[in-house]
Amino acid sequence: MRILVTGATGQIGSELTLVLRERYGGDAVIAAGHRKPASAALASSGPFVSLDVANRDALARVIREHGIETVYHLAAVLSATGEQHPQRAWDVNVNGLYNLLELARESGIRQIFYPSSIAVFGPRTPRDRTPQDTVLSPTTMYGVTKVTGELLCDYYAHRFGLDIRGLRYPGIISSETPPGGGTTDYAVEMFYPAVEGKPYTCFVREDTMLPMMFMPDCLQAALDLMEAPGAKLRYRTYNISAMSFTAGELAAEIRKHVPGFRVEYVPDFRQAIADSWPRSIDDSAARTDWGWKPRYGLPEMVVEMLAALSRRRAAGCLYPTG
Numbered sequence: 001m002r003i004l005v006t007g008a009t010g011q012i013g014s015e016l017t018l019v020l021r022e023r024y025g026g027d028a029v030i031a032a033g034h035r036k037p038a039s040a041a042l043a044s045s046g047p048f049v050s051l052d053v054a055n056r057d058a059l060a061r062v063i064r065e066h067g068i069e070t071v072y073h074l075a076a077v078l079s080a081t082g083e084q085h086p087q088r089a090w091d092v093n094v095n096g097l098y099n100l101l102e103l104a105r106e107s108g109i110r111q112i113f114y115p116s117s118i119a120v121f122g123p124r125t126p127r128d129r130t131p132q133d134t135v136l137s138p139t140t141m142y143g144v145t146k147v148t149g150e151l152l153c154d155y156y157a158h159r160f161g162l163d164i165r166g167l168r169y170p171g172i173i174s175s176e177t178p179p180g181g182g183t184t185d186y187a188v189e190m191f192y193p194a195v196e197g198k199p200y201t202c203f204v205r206e207d208t209m210l211p212m213m214f215m216p217d218c219l220q221a222a223l224d225l226m227e228a229p230g231a232k233l234r235y236r237t238y239n240i241s242a243m244s245f246t247a248g249e250l251a252a253e254i255r256k257h258v259p260g261f262r263v264e265y266v267p268d269f270r271q272a273i274a275d276s277w278p279r280s281i282d283d284s285a286a287r288t289d290w291g292w293k294p295r296y297g298l299p300e301m302v303v304e305m306l307a308a309l310s311r312r313r314a315a316g317c318l319y320p321t322g
């Protein structure tokens, strides 16, 4: 199996690439990103190509030269950056996906993983236990591109028989590569000053509740969905979730381990984005159809995050480079 991971230097890609290389062999998994791999593990474990997915010729060359059969298409501009650069968000998120689908139609690609997001929902969507089938009318460009992406994937699957599978990820929390330009980034950022004994200034209100997931569950979900028997899947893109908490509840959980940890709440433009997204997600279809079951809740996630970052701080490399 020859696998391409786009967005391989990003928050999810940098860890998913390593897991795929363990399973399928280092040389079988081509990491593609628009910047150099920051981690030594990513750089040394297999091939890396520099790639802008909005450039169809460049993408075609990588697929052809490496005989790609499966693509984890993670390259995307996230929600906060997308509001600052909406044209770039459309170009990368929609044209990049369209390029991939067109090339998949013409070549031997047999499976594509497409990460969607809670950003497909909007202010008119029920915010608690948001259903699988519901109103998709986002107010961010990122959300618009993800709804468009879901529809494009549906079309290419029905019209051209491609096997495309997707997940509407919540905010992803991880200790390795930090997220770049998302609205849920505060749930990762907060841990860094916490392990240094410093206060954190949070860019959403204390009572802001969003659905979240710890990285091991995020990776397991992608692998499980891609390996599930196609006949069992009633949907192409599944709601998926693990936990929901407010910014204040996260700070309180961290405070159990770091007494005296202080957080100041100074909402910025990202508050409006957070307010347009669900507080919690109904992911029962994923649980029924392909056995989705998260392993991490808030307390377990906080323990692991603090342990990982404390180890890095002790080693003198708390902040990842790159």
Ligand code: SER
Binding pocket: 078, 079, 080, 116, 117, 118, 119, 142, 169, 170, 171, 172, 181, 182, 183, 184, 185
């Ligand atoms: N975590 C992402 C963001 O905040 C949502 O998909 O943009």
